[in-house]
Amino acid sequence: xxxxxxxxxxxxxxxxxxxxxxxxxxxxxxxxxxxxxxxxxxxxxxxxxxxxxxxxxxxxxxxxxxxxxxxxxxxxxxxxxxxxxxxxxxxxxxxxxxxxxxxxxxxxxxxxxxxxxxxxxxxxxxxxxxxxxxxxxxxxxxxxxxxxxxxxxxxxxxxxxxxxxxxxxxxxxxxxxxxxxxxxxxxxxxxxxxxxxxxxxxxxxxxxxxxxxxxxxxxxxxxxxxxxxxxxxxxxxxxxxxxxxxxxxxxxxxxxxxxxxxxxxxx
Amino acid sequence: xxxxxxxxxxxxxxxxxxxxxxxxxxxxxxxxxxxxxxxxxxxxxxxxxxxxxxxxxxxxxxxxxxxxxxxxxxxxxxxxxxxxxxxxxxxxxxxxxxxxxxxxxxxxxxxxxxxxxxxxxxxxxxxxxxxxxxxxxxxxxxxxxxxxxxxxxxxxxxxxxxxxxxxxxxxxxxxxxxxxxxxxxxxxxxxxxxxxxxxxxxxxxxxxxxxxxxxxxxxxxxxxxxxxxxxxxxxxxxxxxxxxxxxxxxxxxxxxxxxxxxxxxxx
Numbered sequence: 269x270x271x272x273x274x275x276x277x278x279x280x281x282x283x284x285x286x287x288x289x290x291x292x293x294x295x296x297x298x299x300x301x302x303x304x305x306x307x308x309x310x311x312x313x314x315x316x317x318x319x320x321x322x323x324x325x326x327x328x329x330x331x332x333x334x335x336x337x338x339x340x341x342x343x344x345x346x347x348x349x350x351x352x353x354x355x356x357x358x359x360x361x362x363x364x365x366x367x368x369x370x371x372x373x374x375x376x377x378x379x380x381x382x383x384x385x386x387x388x389x390x391x392x393x394x395x396x397x398x399x400x401x402x403x404x405x406x407x408x409x410x411x412x413x414x415x416x417x418x419x420x421x422x423x424x425x426x427x428x429x430x431x432x433x434x435x436x437x438x439x440x441x442x443x444x445x446x447x448x449x450x451x452x453x454x455x456x457x458x459x460x461x462x463x464x465x466x467x468x469x470x471x472x473x474x475x476x477x478x479x480x481x482x483x484x485x486x487x488x489x490x491x492x493x494x495x496x497x498x499x500x501x502x503x504x505x506x507x508x509x510x511x512x513x514x515x516x517x518x519x520x521x522x523x524x525x526x527x528x529x530x531x532x533x534x535x
Numbered sequence: 536x537x538x539x540x541x542x543x544x545x546x547x548x549x550x551x552x553x554x555x556x557x558x559x560x561x562x563x564x565x566x567x568x569x570x571x572x573x574x575x576x577x578x579x580x581x582x583x584x585x586x587x588x589x590x591x592x593x594x595x596x597x598x599x600x601x602x603x604x605x606x607x608x609x610x611x612x613x614x615x616x617x618x619x620x621x622x623x624x625x626x627x628x629x630x631x632x633x634x635x636x637x638x639x640x641x642x643x644x645x646x647x648x649x650x651x652x653x654x655x656x657x658x659x660x661x662x663x664x665x666x667x668x669x670x671x672x673x674x675x676x677x678x679x680x681x682x683x684x685x686x687x688x689x690x691x692x693x694x695x696x697x698x699x700x701x702x703x704x705x706x707x708x709x710x711x712x713x714x715x716x717x718x719x720x721x722x723x724x725x726x727x728x729x730x731x732x733x734x735x736x737x738x739x740x741x742x743x744x745x746x747x748x749x750x751x752x753x754x755x756x757x758x759x760x761x762x763x764x765x766x767x768x769x770x771x772x773x774x775x776x777x778x779x780x781x782x783x784x785x786x787x788x789x790x791x792x793x794x795x796x797x798x799x800x801x802x
Binding site: 455471476477478484485508516 | 721722735738739742743744745746747748749750751752775778779782783786790
């Protein structure tokens with residue numbers, strides 16, 4: 269069992285050595301609105317592999333998410349960054365970002381529809397095993413991956429990095445089929461304790477299999493190297509928390525997708 | 536960097552393939568009291584490797600800790616299970632265990648001395664790199680590894696599994712040189728929220744580099760397969776939390792001991 273897992277890690281790590289990471293933009297529609305996602309994969313793939321949906325921060329789909337897709341492709345996955353806002357909405361400052369994110373945080377039905385469209389795009393990508401999908405999201409996108417899980421989507425697991433955890437409809441916790449990993453800055457001032465407690469209660473009531481990791485000395489945006497290093501601003505990069513949360517995500521994916529996985533969705 | 540880490544994991548995983556795990560009891564003294572620890576290593580070691588101190592549950596040093604030592608030896612470490620109570624004190628029921636553990640929980644100076652003696656025994660074992668020591672502890676031993684850290688011992692990192700987190704002297708947090716990982720059952724009834732908050736405050740005041748993972752559906756003793764499966768008793772095994780916390784420990788050790796580690800003790 270231990271060696272099986274080590275071999276699986278090896279397979280994922282070295283099967284892509286020397287391979288070219290390929291990327292492309294993917295246009296798709298929500299009615300009249302054109303959305304433009306981004307996919308990354310490695311060229312040497314012979315078989316289907318798990319697909320990872322990447323949900324963007326409040327600034328919309330930027331190079332940040334594209335680089336995360338590349339990193340995931342280097343690990344052997346096919347990664348698709350969803351475009352929630354639409355091609356015409358690319359915030360250029362926090363005010364615009366707040367306005368765009370607010371629209372979807374208030375209208376969860378719309379948010380879920382856009383997430384579902386991205387999910388379907390991912391499933392249609394080459395070399396994606398349609399039955400092995402996970403989702404990760406940052407900040408606004410952390411809220412998104414939980415929303416995707418609450419929608420009852422067939423997603424094996426979701427990872428929130430410094431995401432908002434609130435739900436307007438806690439009863440939707442019962443629809444969750446996926447395992448959940450929350451990576452959280454212990455000093456994040458944007459996620460109130462009350463919100464964390466409500467999330468835990470929601471998940472516990474629904475017997476969801478969840479884990480939550482607190483990283484000391486970390487605030488919002490701890491994975492974003494462009495967020496500066498001033499914790500007093502409430503959002504800042506933390507190299508330790510970034511590296512550790514990425515490792516935790518990798519362990520989580522290995523559990524979800526390794527051949528010896530029991531793939532039990534409920535705890 | 537990624538490949539360096541993968542190679543390091545490989546080294547640890549496969550360098551011991553086919554090797555025999557060796558074990559032996561180790562007698563040592565605290566004045567007139569004879570202590571009897573246990574060490575496990577693998578026979579094929581050529582160079583010095585990190586040493587891991589294992590601190591036992593309230594039942595004292597049992598087969599449980601010895602098996603953890605064997606598992607650690609399989610990972611490529613030298614593992615030493617300390618004997619806190621002494622050779623003559625091997626509780627046979629919860630009443631005796633409570634009495635023995637209580638002695639050390641009340642007398643932290645004595646507890647620290649016994650921990651320190653184990654630490655020195657570990658450093659003296661063959662193939663142990665004296666400058667690369669970590670400690671793990673379960674339940675009563677979880678309290679122990681934090682106490683070892685609070686004593687100012689030169690330990691790179693400590694991991695508590697369902698351990699008690701209280702400190703009679705929170706100001707000792709300032710002496711901590713090690714990184715800390717707390718693996719905690721989200722429903723553990725034996726560790727009050729107040730105790731968790733006090734620990735976080737202590738560590739934050741001292742700028743300790745800590746992480747804490749909450750495992751859903753888990754109570755006390757979640758790593759102990761003999762603890763049954765009835766969460767309502769407050770202590771029960773949870774296979775998910777056991778496997779995940781072990782994986783988290785491995786990541787933690789890789790960070791502490793991999794050649795590319797920055798080895799910064801403070802965050």
